[in-house]
Amino acid sequence: MRAAILFVVLGLSGCAGSDAQMRLWENGNVVQIEPSQIKGVDYVIRMKNSIDFGYDADDTTNRHATALRLISAQCPSGQIVSEESIDKGAYATGRPAREYFVRIKCS
Template identity: 35%
Template sequence: MAQARCGRETPLNQYTAALLLISSLLGGCSNSDVWMATEQRYGDLRVDPAPPGAPYDYVARIKNVVDLGYNPENKDVRDGMALRLLSKQCANPKVVGESQITTGTYLGGTKPMIEYLVQVKC
């Protein structure tokens, strides 16, 4: 095996760096089932039944936690996530409304913590 000289990388080091970069990018993919399950486990994504008498069936609760390839502050991203979360419960889910709750601020106080409540009808 070739040794690295100061300031030079061996092909093995370049391969290892590329492999680490690819695996870290794939690990954060917001469209993977593993990512969604992790976000649900930490409480950043949640589905609740609608309150009795509501004109919708479910509420997808989505916190504004930004991740690689995922920006919940974009309404299209939130709507898509809500529909994906409810694809097993609803045959034909449709977003019919949204509200939001500000729960505080992130470290430094420069960005509000927001929980989006996406209302979905089956």
């Protein structure tokens, strides 16, 4: 039984950060990419702080790396120019619910 659980965990963690996983996040509204209306910003990526293997939007480094990877097809040399977070209450577990808005400029 332990071997089966370990196999599933390792298998799922192998998908962490993959293009397929990122498309699932987009389809599930965990992340959303939109053209920006703000001068000096080309795209805004909205990211919920949901929990998933290899994804932790509350970690700045992880959030920025994920945002740049999400936008890499449209903006291969993108740079993060600013970000904002909005508290949305709490999940049933008591963990704070947040949304991050990462603003990206294509160089």
